[in-house]
Amino acid sequence: xxxxxxxxxxxxxxxxxxxxxxxxxxAQRFSSLEExxxxxxxxxxxxDTLSAAQxxxxxxxxxxxxxxxxxxxxxxxxxxxxxGLAPERGQSDRVSxxxxxxxxxxxxxxxxxxxxxxxxxxxGGGELAGVSLEEPEVTIEQGIFGTWYLxxxxxxxxxxxxxxx
Numbered sequence: 001x002x003x004x005x006x007x008x009x010x011x012x013x014x015x016x017x018x019x020x021x022x023x024x025x026x027a028q029r030f031s032s033l034e035e036x037x038x039x040x041x042x043x044x045x046x047x048d049t050l051s052a053a054q055x056x057x058x059x060x061x062x063x064x065x066x067x068x069x070x071x072x073x074x075x076x077x078x079x080x081x082x083x084g085l086a087p088e089r090g091q092s093d094r095v096s097x098x099x100x101x102x103x104x105x106x107x108x109x110x111x112x113x114x115x116x117x118x119x120x121x122x123x124g125g126g127e128l129a130g131v132s133l134e135e136p137e138v139t140i141e142q143g144i145f146g147t148w149y150l151x152x153x154x155x156x157x158x159x160x161x162x163x164x165x
Contacts, residue, residue, distance in 0.1 A: 039117035042165060052164075093142035098135045103152065105131040106159050112150060114138065117165075120150060124160030131155070 042048055047055065097114040105128035106112075112120045120140060137153040140161060149158040 039165065043117075048165065095140040096137070098137055099133075099152075100135065103131060103133045103136050105129050110159070111164070112138070112161065118163060119165040120148070120161040121164050122150075122159045123162045126157075126159060128152075128155065128157045128159070 047058075050058065095114070095116070095118065097116040097118070100113045100115055106122050107127050107129075108122060108125050110122045112122070114120070115135070131152070133152070133154075138150055139153075140148055140150045142148050148161050148163065150161045151158045
C-alpha cells in the first residue's frame with residue numbers, strides 16, 4: 001500500500017504556522033526597558049529623556065540582539081511600581097496619587113504625569129473640558145476586562161488610559 005506524501009503547500013503552511021507561533025511566543029516573552037526597570041532606575045539611566053520613537057528603537061535594538069527578555073526571577077525593586085504594566089499575580093488594581101502641575105482636562109490623547117513618578121496616556125476618545133485644577137487627586141482603577149480608567153477628584157467622567165512609564 002502506497003501512502004500519499006504531504007503536499008508541499010500543506011507542509012509550507014504548517015511550517016509557516018509553526019514559525020509564527022514561535023514568533024508570537026517570543027513576542028509574549030519580550031519585556032521592554034520601561035517594564036523591567038523601576039521608575040527610579042529608568043530616570044537614573046536618563047531613559048525618561050528619550051522620545052517614544054527613540055525608546056522604541058532602543059528596545060528593538062536590544063530585542064534583535066537577544067539582550068532583553070522577560071525574567072520572572074528578577075522583579076523590579078518596588079513591585080507596586082509595576083501597576084498598569086505587565087500583569088503579575090497579586091498586583092494592585094488601583095493607583096491613588098496626584099497629577100503634577102496644572103490640570104486642564106483631557107482631549108483624547110492626553111498624557112498624565114503623577115507625583116508618584118508614573119506616566120499614563122489616554123487611549124480612548126473623549127474629552128473633559130472646562131477644568132482648571134492644580135495637582136488634583138486622581139484614582140486609576142482597573143476595569144473588569146483589564147482596561148485602566150483614570151478619574152479626577154470632583155468629576156464623574158473617567159478617561160481610558162494605559163501606563164507608559
